[in-house]
Amino acid sequence: MLDLEAVDLRIDGRDILRDITVRSDARRLAVLGRNGSGKTTLARVMAGLTPPSGGSIQIAGVDVTRDRRGALAAVGILFQNPDHQIIFPTVEEELAFGLTQMGMPETEVRARVQDTLAQFGKQAWSGAAIHQLSQGQRQLVCLMAILAMAPKVIILDEPFAGLDIPTSLHLHRVLDQAEAALVHITHDPRIIADYDHALWIEGGMVKMQGPAAQVGSAFEAAMIELGGRDDLTDLSR
Amino acid sequence: MLDLEAVDLRIDGRDILRDITVRSDARRLAVLGRNGSGKTTLARVMAGLTPPSGGSIQIAGVDVTRDRRGALAAVGILFQNPDHQIIFPTVEEELAFGLTQMGMPETEVRARVQDTLAQFGKQAWSGAAIHQLSQGQRQLVCLMAILAMAPKVIILDEPFAGLDIPTSLHLHRVLDQAEAALVHITHDPRIIADYDHALWIEGGMVKMQGPAAQVGSAFEAAMIELGGRDDLTDLSR
Amino acid sequence: MISLTSPVDTRAHSLPAGGKLLALCLASVALFAVRDVWVHLMAALSVLALYALPGRIFFVHGVRRLWPLWPFVAVILAWHVATGATQDGLLICLRMLSAVGLANLVTMTTSLSEMMAVLRRLLRPFGWLGVNLRAIELAAAMVIRFTPVLALKGSALTMAWRARSRRRAGWRVIVPFMVLALDDADHVAEALRARGGFDMDRTT
Amino acid sequence: MTTERSVAQIALFTALIAALGLIPQLTLAFGVPITAQSLGIMLCGTVLGAWRGFLAATLFVGLVALGLPLLAGGRGGLGVFASPTAGFALGFPFAAFVTGAVAERLRGFAIGWSAGIAALIGGVVVLYIFGITGLAIVLDRSISEAALLVTAFLPGDAIKAVLAGLITAALYRARPDAVASRS
Numbered sequence: 001m002l003d004l005e006a007v008d009l010r011i012d013g014r015d016i017l018r019d020i021t022v023r024s025d026a027r028r029l030a031v032l033g034r035n036g037s038g039k040t041t042l043a044r045v046m047a048g049l050t051p052p053s054g055g056s057i058q059i060a061g062v063d064v065t066r067d068r069r070g071a072l073a074a075v076g077i078l079f080q081n082p083d084h085q086i087i088f089p090t091v092e093e094e095l096a097f098g099l100t101q102m103g104m105p106e107t108e109v110r111a112r113v114q115d116t117l118a119q120f121g122k123q124a125w126s127g128a129a130i131h132q133l134s135q136g137q138r139q140l141v142c143l144m145a146i147l148a149m150a151p152k153v154i155i156l157d158e159p160f161a162g163l164d165i166p167t168s169l170h171l172h173r174v175l176d177q178a179e180a181a182l183v184h185i186t187h188d189p190r191i192i193a194d195y196d197h198a199l200w201i202e203g204g205m206v207k208m209q210g211p212a213a214q215v216g217s218a219f220e221a222a223m224i225e226l227g228g229r230d231d232l233t234d235l236s237r
Numbered sequence: 238m239l240d241l242e243a244v245d246l247r248i249d250g251r252d253i254l255r256d257i258t259v260r261s262d263a264r265r266l267a268v269l270g271r272n273g274s275g276k277t278t279l280a281r282v283m284a285g286l287t288p289p290s291g292g293s294i295q296i297a298g299v300d301v302t303r304d305r306r307g308a309l310a311a312v313g314i315l316f317q318n319p320d321h322q323i324i325f326p327t328v329e330e331e332l333a334f335g336l337t338q339m340g341m342p343e344t345e346v347r348a349r350v351q352d353t354l355a356q357f358g359k360q361a362w363s364g365a366a367i368h369q370l371s372q373g374q375r376q377l378v379c380l381m382a383i384l385a386m387a388p389k390v391i392i393l394d395e396p397f398a399g400l401d402i403p404t405s406l407h408l409h410r411v412l413d414q415a416e417a418a419l420v421h422i423t424h425d426p427r428i429i430a431d432y433d434h435a436l437w438i439e440g441g442m443v444k445m446q447g448p449a450a451q452v453g454s455a456f457e458a459a460m461i462e463l464g465g466r467d468d469l470t471d472l473s474r
Numbered sequence: 475m476i477s478l479t480s481p482v483d484t485r486a487h488s489l490p491a492g493g494k495l496l497a498l499c500l501a502s503v504a505l506f507a508v509r510d511v512w513v514h515l516m517a518a519l520s521v522l523a524l525y526a527l528p529g530r531i532f533f534v535h536g537v538r539r540l541w542p543l544w545p546f547v548a549v550i551l552a553w554h555v556a557t558g559a560t561q562d563g564l565l566i567c568l569r570m571l572s573a574v575g576l577a578n579l580v581t582m583t584t585s586l587s588e589m590m591a592v593l594r595r596l597l598r599p600f601g602w603l604g605v606n607l608r609a610i611e612l613a614a615a616m617v618i619r620f621t622p623v624l625a626l627k628g629s630a631l632t633m634a635w636r637a638r639s640r641r642r643a644g645w646r647v648i649v650p651f652m653v654l655a656l657d658d659a660d661h662v663a664e665a666l667r668a669r670g671g672f673d674m675d676r677t678t
Numbered sequence: 679m680t681t682e683r684s685v686a687q688i689a690l691f692t693a694l695i696a697a698l699g700l701i702p703q704l705t706l707a708f709g710v711p712i713t714a715q716s717l718g719i720m721l722c723g724t725v726l727g728a729w730r731g732f733l734a735a736t737l738f739v740g741l742v743a744l745g746l747p748l749l750a751g752g753r754g755g756l757g758v759f760a761s762p763t764a765g766f767a768l769g770f771p772f773a774a775f776v777t778g779a780v781a782e783r784l785r786g787f788a789i790g791w792s793a794g795i796a797a798l799i800g801g802v803v804v805l806y807i808f809g810i811t812g813l814a815i816v817l818d819r820s821i822s823e824a825a826l827l828v829t830a831f832l833p834g835d836a837i838k839a840v841l842a843g844l845i846t847a848a849l850y851r852a853r854p855d856a857v858a859s860r861s
């Protein structure tokens with residue numbers, strides 16, 4: 001599913017990602033890391049939105065950086081900040097956009113949009129103005145827009161950070177039922193305890209990689225250790 | 238500290254907040270509620286940013302809606318989305334602005350900015366361009382800007398949603414030491430278990446109010462109950 | 475954002491900004507009053523000499539900034555030569571070059587903050603009339619803030635578009651972009667209010 | 679409308695005019711550039727309304743005078759105001775004002791039309807009056823000779839007025855309360 005080979009990324013002469021190699025067929029992959037470690041940047045590279053300075057990327061067999069048409073069916077990405085994802089003024093337009101872009105006929109688009117809204121019990125939202133929704137509600141709109149497109153791999157950049165408990169639980173179930181493989185970015189190791197594979201990123205490099213339970217608990221221990229100290233010089237990079 | 242009396246808010250003919258009365262001298266007040274329940278709106282009203290359609294608000298004895306200068310020393314607010322809070326291009330300018338607004342002389346402003354950065358071990362950030370920071374890092378900048386102003390009441394709209402574990406733990410300690418009273422908005426009842434007072438908002442109204450442990454566990458039970466159902470009609474409003 | 479101040483420090487940098495601006499005004503009025511082509515030739519040469527004084531780098535830099543005027547010079551000269559009024563044409567060109575040259579000279583040797591200070595002094599009487607000077611100053615600072623932020627929002631929007639489309643965004647993002655910009659202005663406004671804003675002393 | 683919101687929107691539109699100057703311009707044979715900045719001026723009027731549009735354009739011209747390179751092609755500084763294009767630059771605020779004032783008076787029309795017509799009157803007619811006067815003074819030409827020169831801009835400026843109408847209408851649909859000439 002995921003095949004990253006020695007991926008590097010330099011911006012303005014600074015190494016943001018260095019030598020990231022991941023090869024995984026896991027249905028659920030977690031990416032753990034501290035603030036500023038490079039998770040979001042890695043997500044953008046995986047989605048083919050930022051071309052890497054070196055190395056190669058294949059998602060579900062597609063070279064996502066070059067083949068944008070193939071990438072659309074291969075990978076969908078939920079941005080960390082809903083404001084960075086929303087393009088249109090109403091929920092319906094936002095959900096319909098990706099589907100139309102995939103070449104789906106209009107009647108089918110409309111049906112799929114309604115289905116997706118119904119899946120989350122949000123039929124009432126279809127004509128709603130997105131900017132009047134709360135932050136968590138906007139985040140859910142972004143998620144639905146991705147799920148509607150049914151890509152083979154879904155990259156989620158901290159999807160639960162803004163969602164309330166019932167919606168999170170429901171989303172959990174939806175993702176469990178979904179056929180797509182997940183790449184779930186978070187700094188909270190508890191959420192991904194039952195995942196298959198995990199990647200711990202530190203300063204733009206892979207610090208540890210392996211079974212999620214193992215990486216998760218190593219990460220958690222290290223984080224609590226770090227947070228317990230009062231000497232904060234270690235905290236800054 | 239906090240005195241809200243029958244606060245109402247209508248926008249475009251829709252009731253967003255209804256009859257909210259809170260009178261509390263608690264040092265730590267939690268506001269719980271689902272997505273879209275009105276937490277952020279209430280925070281804005283408390284900070285004097287949105288004048289209510291009815292009722293009255295006093296924070297630390299100041300009528301924050303009318304007396305903006307007094308409000309500055311009385312209440313600081315951390316916005317839910319860091320991009321909505323940041324005004325200036327560099328970390329230093331962002332931190333300095335509020336202090337200058339309070340009428341602090343320039344040399345003192347500069348010293349205070351450096352102190353605040355040092356408190357979080359982020360001296361290296363002072364000249365940094367904010368747009369190059371990660372989302373969690375930007376959130377920390379916003380927090381430091383509020384803490385530097387040392388208001389009597391600090392309203393935090395989901396402060397931990399984007400922060401990593403060590404930074405959260407550290408922030409916990411800083412807030413514990415701070416003299417300010419806290420109003421902490423969240424949909425995660427575990428975070429606020431040790432708080433003094435809690436407010437559960439539902440559909441813009443107070444659903445329950447009382448000791449944090451009690452309100453928190455009632456809220457959690459209700460949320461898990463809701464999330465466990467597969468019938469989602471209750472989830473939409 | 476870079477301003478158009480010169481790359482090299484000159485003696486003119488230390489002259490008071492207000493004096494330079496006043497001198498510029500007087501010189502410009504004089505240039506438009508005089509109709510003798512020889513006087514204009516002398517004036518233009520003096521301006522050139524002023525540019526040469528601080529050395530080569532300054533001279534090259536300054537002359538390059540007069541370059542956009544060449545189409546005007548060409549059109550005017552061609553026109554006047556054709557109509558047999560070559561001297562008039564020369565006069566107009568020389569006058570234009572001297573006036574623009576002098577004005578650029580002031581801009582090049584005066585820092586942005588000095589200019590701001592002069593402007594502040596000029597605006598002070600309006601402050602007594604109730605004009606909100608702090609608002610003007612912050613507005614100017616915010617323009618400098620918005621310009622890179624707009625570029626950033628633009629690229630974020632293009633990325634959001636590309637994430638769900640195989641076609642390039644192009645003109646189709648113009649309206650979403652303007653909407654985003656308007657929303658950003660609203661957020662900045664609220665953030666300003668949260669930290670005092672402009673109406674602090676007014677009770678509304 | 680709070681003062682903060684006014685100031686933020688004014689600053690935003692000033693930045694927008696500046697950003698439109700980054701679109702590569704075409705300099706006509708006699709030295710005046712064809713620039714997208716006049717579209718920014720039109721939008722100032724149609725979106726912000728007469729007064730705030732005037733202030734946004736004034737702020738833009740003021741920053742140019744202070745020495746920021748905000749005009750098309752990275753030009754700026756006091757020299758601009760002694761050069762042949764000075765009339766256009768000085769006319770920007772008045773063009774924005776008239777655009778806004780006309781848009782506010784055409785409420786009877788559909789918003790796209792009222793904005794487009796206002797842009798044509800403010801952003802073309804009024805701006806040209808200033809521009810032509812400036813050209814005539816600096817180049818020592820008669821008004822009619824100078825007017826002949828600027829006809830070259832007409833096709834481009836007509837397109838910009840149409841764009842201003844379309845964009846304003848679309849903005850009104852998305853954020854009705856942000857379009858001052860209608861609220």
Ligand SMILES: Nc1ncnc2c1ncn2[C@@H]1O[C@H](COP(=O)(O)OP(=O)(O)OP(=O)(O)O)[C@@H](O)[C@H]1O
Binds near residue numbers: 038
């Ligand atoms: N455009 C840019 N230019 C320079 N540096 C950048 C840029 N974008 C990101 N960075 C830097 O790259 C690093 C990684 O950023 P990234 O957003 O990927 O972090 P993250 O792991 O997603 O953090 P968070 O948990 O806070 O979201 C940060 O240190 C950031 O400062």
Ligand SMILES: Nc1ncnc2c1ncn2[C@@H]1O[C@H](COP(=O)(O)OP(=O)(O)OP(=O)(O)O)[C@@H](O)[C@H]1O
Binds near residue numbers: 132133249253277
């Ligand atoms: N400007 C507005 N116009 C109309 N409705 C609005 C506006 N702003 C917010 N609302 C509505 O008010 C309700 C409360 O929004 P608010 O942002 O306060 O929710 P919240 O409790 O903070 O949610 P979240 O946990 O998702 O951040 C939402 O249903 C939202 O749709």
Ligand SMILES: O=C(O)CCCC[C@@H]1SC[C@@H]2NC(=O)N[C@@H]21
Binds near residue numbers: 750763767834835
């Ligand atoms: O950049 C300047 O110095 C200001 C010149 C403005 C050019 C004017 S604006 C109206 C007309 N239409 C154009 O495309 N260019 C001119």
Ligand SMILES: [Mg+2]
Binds near residue numbers: 039041157371372
């Ligand atoms: Mg991130």
Ligand SMILES: [Mg+2]
Binds near residue numbers: 134135276277394
């Ligand atoms: Mg909220």
